[in-house]
Amino acid sequence: MSRPRPPRLLDLLLRACLPSDWRDDIARDVEELFARRAPLGRARAVLWYAAQILSFGWRFAGYRSRSRIGAEGLHPRRARTRMGEIWRETRLAARSLLRAPGFTVPAVAVLGLGLGASGTLFTVVDGVLLEPLPLPDSHELVALCEEHVQMEGICIGSIATTRDLVRESRSLSAGGVARGWRFSLEDWIGREGLSSGIADPGFFQAVGLNPLLGRLFTDDEIGPDGDDVVLLSHDLWVRRYGSDPSVVGRTVRLDGDPAVIIGVLPEDFVVPTLEWIEAWRPLHVDPSTAEAREWRGFLALGRLDPEVGVTAARTELETLYRGLGLQFDAIDDGWRLGMRPLLDQVVGEARPAIVSLFGAVLLLLLIGCFNVANLVLARAARRRKELSIRSALGAGRGGILSVLALESVLLAVAAAALATALTFGGVRLFRALAPAGLPRLDGVGVNGSVLVFIGVVALVTVLVFGLWPALGTRHRHPGGGMTRLRSTGESRRGVAVRRGLVVAELALSTVLLFGGGLLVRTLNGYASWDPGFDRDGLYVVSALASLGEHPDREELMRFWAGVEEELRALPGIVGVSTASSVPLRGGREATTYRPEGGEDMEEASLPSARWFDVGPGHFAILGVPVLDGRELSELDDPSTPSVVVVNETFARRTWPGGRAVGRWLEVPLDAGGVRRMEVVGVVGDVRPLTPGQPSEPEMYWSNRQLGRWGTLFLVRASAGTADLGARVRETIEGIDPTVSLGTMRSMDQLLEEPLAGPRFNAVLAGVFSVLAAILAVIGLYAVLSYGVAKEGRTIGLRMAMGASPPRVLRAVLLEAGTLAVVGIVIGAAGALASAQLLGSLVHGVSPTDPLTLTGTVVLLISVSLAAAALPARRATRIDPSSLLREE
Amino acid sequence: MPKTTLGELEELVLLAVLRVGDDAYGVPIIDELGRRADRRVAPAAVYVTLRRLEDAGLIRSQLEDPARGKPRRFVRLTEGGIELLKASRRTRMKMWDGLEPILGGS
Numbered sequence: 001m002s003r004p005r006p007p008r009l010l011d012l013l014l015r016a017c018l019p020s021d022w023r024d025d026i027a028r029d030v031e032e033l034f035a036r037r038a039p040l041g042r043a044r045a046v047l048w049y050a051a052q053i054l055s056f057g058w059r060f061a062g063y064r065s066r067s068r069i070g071a072e073g074l075h076p077r078r079a080r081t082r083m084g085e086i087w088r089e090t091r092l093a094a095r096s097l098l099r100a101p102g103f104t105v106p107a108v109a110v111l112g113l114g115l116g117a118s119g120t121l122f123t124v125v126d127g128v129l130l131e132p133l134p135l136p137d138s139h140e141l142v143a144l145c146e147e148h149v150q151m152e153g154i155c156i157g158s159i160a161t162t163r164d165l166v167r168e169s170r171s172l173s174a175g176g177v178a179r180g181w182r183f184s185l186e187d188w189i190g191r192e193g194l195s196s197g198i199a200d201p202g203f204f205q206a207v208g209l210n211p212l213l214g215r216l217f218t219d220d221e222i223g224p225d226g227d228d229v230v231l232l233s234h235d236l237w238v239r240r241y242g243s244d245p246s247v248v249g250r251t252v253r254l255d256g257d258p259a260v261i262i263g264v265l266p267e268d269f270v271v272p273t274l275e276w277i278e279a280w281r282p283l284h285v286d287p288s289t290a291e292a293r294e295w296r297g298f299l300a301l302g303r304l305d306p307e308v309g310v311t312a313a314r315t316e317l318e319t320l321y322r323g324l325g326l327q328f329d330a331i332d333d334g335w336r337l338g339m340r341p342l343l344d345q346v347v348g349e350a351r352p353a354i355v356s357l358f359g360a361v362l363l364l365l366l367i368g369c370f371n372v373a374n375l376v377l378a379r380a381a382r383r384r385k386e387l388s389i390r391s392a393l394g395a396g397r398g399g400i401l402s403v404l405a406l407e408s409v410l411l412a413v414a415a416a417a418l419a420t421a422l423t424f425g426g427v428r429l430f431r432a433l434a435p436a437g438l439p440r441l442d443g444v445g446v447n448g449s450v451l452v453f454i455g456v457v458a459l460v461t462v463l464v465f466g467l468w469p470a471l472g473t474r475h476r477h478p479g480g481g482m483t484r485l486r487s488t489g490e491s492r493r494g495v496a497v498r499r500g501l502v503v504a505e506l507a508l509s510t511v512l513l514f515g516g517g518l519l520v521r522t523l524n525g526y527a528s529w530d531p532g533f534d535r536d537g538l539y540v541v542s543a544l545a546s547l548g549e550h551p552d553r554e555e556l557m558r559f560w561a562g563v564e565e566e567l568r569a570l571p572g573i574v575g576v577s578t579a580s581s582v583p584l585r586g587g588r589e590a591t592t593y594r595p596e597g598g599e600d601m602e603e604a605s606l607p608s609a610r611w612f613d614v615g616p617g618h619f620a621i622l623g624v625p626v627l628d629g630r631e632l633s634e635l636d637d638p639s640t641p642s643v644v645v646v647n648e649t650f651a652r653r654t655w656p657g658g659r660a661v662g663r664w665l666e667v668p669l670d671a672g673g674v675r676r677m678e679v680v681g682v683v684g685d686v687r688p689l690t691p692g693q694p695s696e697p698e699m700y701w702s703n704r705q706l707g708r709w710g711t712l713f714l715v716r717a718s719a720g721t722a723d724l725g726a727r728v729r730e731t732i733e734g735i736d737p738t739v740s741l742g743t744m745r746s747m748d749q750l751l752e753e754p755l756a757g758p759r760f761n762a763v764l765a766g767v768f769s770v771l772a773a774i775l776a777v778i779g780l781y782a783v784l785s786y787g788v789a790k791e792g793r794t795i796g797l798r799m800a801m802g803a804s805p806p807r808v809l810r811a812v813l814l815e816a817g818t819l820a821v822v823g824i825v826i827g828a829a830g831a832l833a834s835a836q837l838l839g840s841l842v843h844g845v846s847p848t849d850p851l852t853l854t855g856t857v858v859l860l861i862s863v864s865l866a867a868a869a870l871p872a873r874r875a876t877r878i879d880p881s882s883l884l885r886e887e
Numbered sequence: 888m889p890k891t892t893l894g895e896l897e898e899l900v901l902l903a904v905l906r907v908g909d910d911a912y913g914v915p916i917i918d919e920l921g922r923r924a925d926r927r928v929a930p931a932a933v934y935v936t937l938r939r940l941e942d943a944g945l946i947r948s949q950l951e952d953p954a955r956g957k958p959r960r961f962v963r964l965t966e967g968g969i970e971l972l973k974a975s976r977r978t979r980m981k982m983w984d985g986l987e988p989i990l991g992g993s
Binding site: 019022025026028029030032033052055056058059060 | 912913914917929930931932934935938950957958959960
């Protein structure tokens with residue numbers, strides 16, 4: 001393994017501080033010392049290295065070969081004098097910075113802003129993506145995902161398959177399944193619908209959990225004949241029972257059935273993605289049944305044996321899964337096993353957004369650094385006279401270096417202080433703005449490594465650009481600057497470097513602005529979602545009937561019909577329907593089906609579609625048009641033939657060119673066998689929320705023929721919606737108090753949730769884009785106004801010779817325009833090349849959208865010219881006679 | 888040549904060079920100062936001192952290829968350096984002489 005090396009840039013800086021004949025030797029030795037420190041923490045080692053640069057710069061700057069032996073140490077007066085010198089020079093440097101607010105304020109602000117934004121996102125990346133999960137040895141935890149080719153990215157697991165994998169695998173030391181499962185709790189305090197779940201003993205074992213009180217589940221408690229027991233979360237135990245340890249062993253009623261509280265989970269126990277669960281019951285399904293293998297509605301977790309590598313474990317589990325596929329029909333060719341670290345599974349969809357934002361922030365930081373570089377270099381060119389005078393008066397290169405270094409350090413300290421404050425504020429703002437679904441947001445907080453990051457970047461930026469001018473004076477005769485005082489200024493190289501920086505800034509701003517534009521357009525696409533029905537006055541509430549009260553499915557379906565009837569009678573309500581899901585709420589259920597005409601199809605090649613069970617009049621209430629046939633009605637009940645309604649896309653894909661109404665299709669049932677249904681109607685497609693996404697095939701069967709215990713009530717209200725939620729709740733609870741009800745929400749409220757993510761991305765990207773554009777404009781302005789000030793004499797002379805103001809104006813604007821165009825063209829090419837990186841965040845707009853690109857280019861050219869206008873006007877107002885007098 | 892006396896760090900560095908022997912270059916010298924004299928000296932201070940000692944002719948430095956690793960600047964004491972250390976010790980011994988009852992033997 002090669003030895004850790006300090007960053008190249010710091011290495012160069014260190015070398016610049018060393019005497020030439022010992023340069024390589026000392027640098028090698030310091031590198032050796034660095035390599036010893038690096039394993040203890042690279043960031044700290046880099047900080048140490050940066051401190052060495054100052055230390056060497058300081059000591060060798062003051063070193064003279066005439067120095068007498070015995071002049072060091074043991075001489076307090078001299079030491080005091082040197083401290084006094086440092087203090088004096090620091091004050092000088094501070095005063096020099098304060099005297100130039102036109103330089104200091106923008107430099108600190110720009111660097112502080114860039115670093116503050118980076119610090120914020122660095123904190124988020126650290127907290128969400130990098131920080132390990134709060135579980136013992138969490139790196140050993142993996143999600144065991146059964147993935148179907150037609151449901152990409154969806155990770156689900158089944159009871160029986162997980163159990164087989166854990167039992168037969170040598171790479172897993174434990175494993176099990178869990179999922180949310182609502183039930184109501186009734187005790188001596190009262191009744192409450194709980195955010196609850198079910199799990200098997202292996203699940204808790206895999207997580208590595210010991211209960212705070214009592215015990216966990218045992219294998220005997222699993223299945224339909226198991227004991228009725230319940231585990232409480234720490235939160236529920238504190239909230240409901242006031243942390244009373246004597247509740248363990250007491251009996252409560254769950255969904256009406258008695259159950260014993262057997263334990264309380266520890267406070268810090270959080271199951272990722274199931275953190276909301278307050279009470280756990282053992283699985284009520286017999287793991288040995290076929291149903292237990294087909295019901296893939298679980299989070300399946302495993303704990304890897306630390307002795308076995310991840311790749312070996314993955315290979316073994318995939319092989320075992322294929323073996324199970326040969327034994328059981330439930331695992332056909334479409335299924336495969338995906339094993340991934342639990343952290344990846346938890347962070348999942350948030351990763352691309354955060355990584356893109358981090359990229360945007362780094363671009364912003366880079367622009368900020370270029371800007372500071374520009375300001376520092378422009379200032380240095382202006383100070384050439386001062387430095388030359390110092391040099392002529394006998395200040396060595398080291399002395400000048402130390403003055404510049406001190407100024408740079410002061411700048412870095414100020415920028416880092418600003419950035420630290422901005423980071424604390426930024427993280428709070430981020431947490432307030434972030435969409436509710438962003439995982440692990442609670443754990444995000446500013447920590448030491450973020451502050452080290454800020455300090456190191458601030459110091460390196462200002463040191464590199466702050467010392468550059470001094471390094472540039474290396475071989476210059478002290479008189480050089482003096483004799484050049486009257487000439488028009490800095491070297492061609494200096495001008496080229498600063499122009500290059502402006503071009504780079506504009507290029508990066510183009511990339512950011514274009515990316516921001518795409519995200520804003522994506523948000524617009526979401527916000528202008530037109531599902532093809534009327535959202536106004538439409539409300540949704542979820543309801544779950546108790547299995548204890550309604551054990552019979554047919555009775556249950558009559559019960560739901562009765563509730564619908566009662567709700568329809570309420571004043572202000574113009575329509576009521578039920579459905580297993582509605583647009584924006586649920587709708588993840590999909591199944592394969594065998595269509596009429598597909599009798600010879602292999603099981604594995606059957607098409608699949610999303611399915612819903614809905615009540616009569618569902619489409620009329622939503623306002624979705626019936627294109628052919630009829631919609632579901634009260635007459636479709638268990639006594640009549642099974643019917644189904646499909647959407648336009650389903651009809652077109654399944655029977656292209658033919659009529660769907662009158663044909664049949666078969667779907668597999670959970671309990672085994674199939675159910676044949678006749679298509680009685682075709683309804684219009686409901687446009688997906690994600691802009692640019694095509695409609696999916698969907699089928700709707702009647703919940704009067706195949707109803708379930710959970711349903712959503714859709715209520716269309718005409719007026720008086722203020723207490724609508726309360727009235728609906730009262731009505732339903734009046735009929736059956738055991739029904740667990742969710743909170744009633746309007747379609748517009750439901751739309752807020754999926755909008756949160758894109759809005760968040762768009763707001764942040766918008767902020768970054770605007771900041772980037774502002775920074776680029778400041779950079780351009782600094783270069784041009786400096787150029788005008790510098791060229792003032794030439795311009796004045798030209799005007800004295802008869803050049804007209806418009807001609808001077810044109811020359812300045814031409815320079816600005818050229819820089820802008822070069823930068824923007826490079827940036828546009830970069831933006832188009834990097835657009836694919838935004839792919840998963842941009843919907844409904846091409847990642848190379850020409851309209852957004854044109855807008856970006858026009859905007860940047862306009863602001864560039866505006867930035868140039870002020871210095872250009874100043875140029876035309878130069879009074880030639882005053883300049884001549886100065887000569 | 889004017890009469891020369893050593894500063895404390897200079898004396899310690901010269902002694903460290905002698906102690907480390909043939910392998911004396913920057914890093915082992917810094918280590919030796921830390922280990923034996925219990926002094927955490929900034930590397931830059933050590934190199935500036937070495938430089939000063941070389942300019943005064945008390946040590947001689949030479950770039951050498953060690954048996955293993957990269958070339959290093961090794962330093963050795965000159966005759967003058969050794970003489971100065973001896974003189975320094977003589978001076979101190981004279982000053983210490985007779986003070987043991989007050990300052991103790993160690």
